[in-house]
Amino acid sequence: MSSRSQAIADVLTRAIIEHRLVPGCKLGERELSEIFGVSRIVVRQALIRLANDGLAQIERNRGAFVAKPSLQEALEIYDALTLVEQGVAAQLSDRLGPAGWAELRQHVERQRQAVAAGNDGLADLLGQEFHTLLVRLSRNKVMQEIHAQLIRRTTLLRSLITADFDYCNLLDDHSRIIDLLEKGRLKQATELIDTHHRAVVRGYIMDRAVFPELSPREALAPYLDMQPEADGANGSGRKKEELADDESRATEHGHGHPHESSGIVPERG
């Protein structure tokens, strides 16, 4: 795509939302420039991009750190996400055609199959993507980008907070949301979306580091295989295959599975 700094920002973003870089982690310019093999300036530009997305915070003369949102901000992010999805849902209940509803149902079905197959990582990802799909069906790129940004920030939040609840009924929620929307029961649908997100938030407890801290060098190592200037950096369609059956840390960014309350990470290194 465009610039080197964008590519580096993308890698850092991915590392953050996959919990390889945890909130508070120092992102030193020199260190990153050595890791990526670019100059400090390019790294700085990447960090500016991250900060604009709310994934990093830059403190003058102190450097950049992975963002560490307060509980207040976490609630605000979920509130905003709920608001956006409710609005989108309201639009869809009027405007979405049969093909759209079918696509939603098909997505839920895929997730159901993943759950049935015991592929928790994939199921989790599909659960995330349900919300993204919902917004994509609104055909509003501006809204999509806003929503994607909020989703990234909620994913970041999961590095800070623990979730211990049964996420299976969240799948039912998705299905019920579709039904309610298609039937025009908008009020109930938005109510359910609210409940859905509140269920996630309620399971969270702040001030508890779930993931161990990795140094940037360790955290970023897996992403550096990509050649600097190889195939046109088609970064959209690969993820699903990659983690089809991989239980590594990279796949664990959903509403954590309840079968283990603290030792989620199998120490991939």
Next chain:
Amino acid sequence: MSSRSQAIADVLTRAIIEHRLVPGCKLGERELSEIFGVSRIVVRQALIRLANDGLAQIERNRGAFVAKPSLQEALEIYDALTLVEQGVAAQLSDRLGPAGWAELRQHVERQRQAVAAGNDGLADLLGQEFHTLLVRLSRNKVMQEIHAQLIRRTTLLRSLITADFDYCNLLDDHSRIIDLLEKGRLKQATELIDTHHRAVVRGYIMDRAVFPELSPREALAPYLDMQPEADGANGSGRKKEELADDESRATEHGHGHPHESSGIVPERG
């Protein structure tokens, strides 16, 4: 605040939303670095910030330009704005206390007085700020930032499109929205918000440059009075006084006044 590039991004943002820099205008690195007296790198960082906010677009090896959204994107921006404000309104109708309603009414009253006094510039600005105030009352900083970004982009759009309608009933809209919300008539209120924004959009015609193109040097000259390192760059509270009775171009970023359809700008520079 923080970095030099942020300060420059702020100035450029202001110049864009005040229509001194019009869509499509080339933002050359060398030119800007000379204007601001900084190195190209700082300018580039500022341009990255602008691009992230959707106010500029950077084309590889061609440089940065003031964003020139398509009609499609313009509609999407207004759609997103409507969605956000409807959601916020829904929250407020439940949660806002008497003090909040009073604040809203007082704001509308101030705008009414400005209209009565014939101070169109101020009235216009207050009309804009009504929406900002609405979102601020939701006490959600994340939502505020999203909304502010959308507002900036709509303001940018007004460089591309002409509005010729009577904006006085938009003031009535604000008043009615407050009434409906306070009475819990949420459905009607959200409907009115939608209509309100659609009224703005309907008055617009794309592909017509309303404002003449200024060179960046001309456009930015008024902002360069600020000393490089003087008082802590408190850029929040000044605007209102500045344009209290100033009919210059800087004040003309509302729903254009109908008394003159093309020669809005009194050629300040």
Next chain:
DNA sequence: GTTGCCAAGATTGGATATCAATCCGGGGTT
């Protein structure tokens, strides 16, 4: 032993000079 201060080192923010790659425009050729 604790506290506080100060200097050295490290890091960031920024400037400058330089270079390759790309884009644009003009002049010459066919």
Next chain:
DNA sequence: AACCCCGGATTGATATCCAATCTTGGCAAC
């Protein structure tokens, strides 16, 4: 008139250098 090629201009990026600031460690005073 259409086409091609070349040179200037601009961008993307690097290396190096410098000032300001932050951190840290040690040293002195209490």
